[in-house]
Amino acid sequence: MADTQSVISDVKLFLEKLKKEMPEIFGPQTQTDSKNAAEQSAAVQNRVLYNGDLHEARIYLTPDQEPGVAFDGTVFHIYLQTKNDNPGTLVTDWLRQKADEVLKMRTKEWAEKIGVEYNHIVLKDQKTLWASCSGKKNINYSYRIIKMPPAVQDYLMVHELCHLIHMNHSAEYWQLVAQFCPDYKLHRRWLNEHKDAVFADETLKYTPQDTADC
Numbered sequence: 001m002a003d004t005q006s007v008i009s010d011v012k013l014f015l016e017k018l019k020k021e022m023p024e025i026f027g028p029q030t031q032t033d034s035k036n037a038a039e040q041s042a043a044v045q046n047r048v049l050y051n052g053d054l055h056e057a058r059i060y061l062t063p064d065q066e067p068g069v070a071f072d073g074t075v076f077h078i079y080l081q082t083k084n085d086n087p088g089t090l091v092t093d094w095l096r097q098k099a100d101e102v103l104k105m106r107t108k109e110w111a112e113k114i115g116v117e118y119n120h121i122v123l124k125d126q127k128t129l130w131a132s133c134s135g136k137k138n139i140n141y142s143y144r145i146i147k148m149p150p151a152v153q154d155y156l157m158v159h160e161l162c163h164l165i166h167m168n169h170s171a172e173y174w175q176l177v178a179q180f181c182p183d184y185k186l187h188r189r190w191l192n193e194h195k196d197a198v199f200a201d202e203t204l205k206y207t208p209q210d211t212a213d214c
Contacts, residue, residue, distance in 0.1 A: 057075070087206055103123065114176075119137045123140075133167075
């Protein structure tokens with residue numbers, strides 16, 4: 001299961017990068033294809049990285065509704081009250097809230113499996129570390145972890161919780177990590193290869209066509 005999550009995410013992010021850097025390898029478009037692509041560009045030009053997958057973002061102007069984000073499992077629906085609302089900020093706030101909910105819940109579950117106790121969990125926007133564990137048994141996470149495949153998220157939780165037993169990266173420490181996360185080397189590779197995508201801010205753009213389905 002863990003292998004599948006990481007590999008699928010690898011492929012999707014790689015293809016998305018190729019589409020941007022080498023569009024010619026995807027073949028020429030017909031005139032009809034080009035027209036359809038132009039008509040649909042407002043709906044498909046925006047993407048949100050969540051749980052290791054790139055999801056389409058559709059942005060609507062809804063003056064009678066509070067600004068906010070709804071995710072239906074496939075598409076992010078972003079509602080702006082005015083054109084001055086920033087869709088990227090709304091999505092970032094949604095990701096932060098989801099990270100606070102999910103990471104805290106799953107860290108508790110992993111702590112029970114490993115048999116350790118921690119004090120506090122704090123979510124930040126760390127630019128140099130995905131996560132850290134202090135001598136006071138406090139765990140810090142970057143909210144951006146929620147963008148990663150769930151299996152990679154789990155690895156980072158296990159990584160920090162194992163530091164509550166070994167405050168180092170000794171052979172004994174890695175043996176403990178491997179006990180609960182046998183694929184940790186695969187997940188470390190995912191982190192190295194996709195850190196730019198995870199660290200990238202949400203830059204989403206509203207265009208009038210997005211109101212078509214509203």
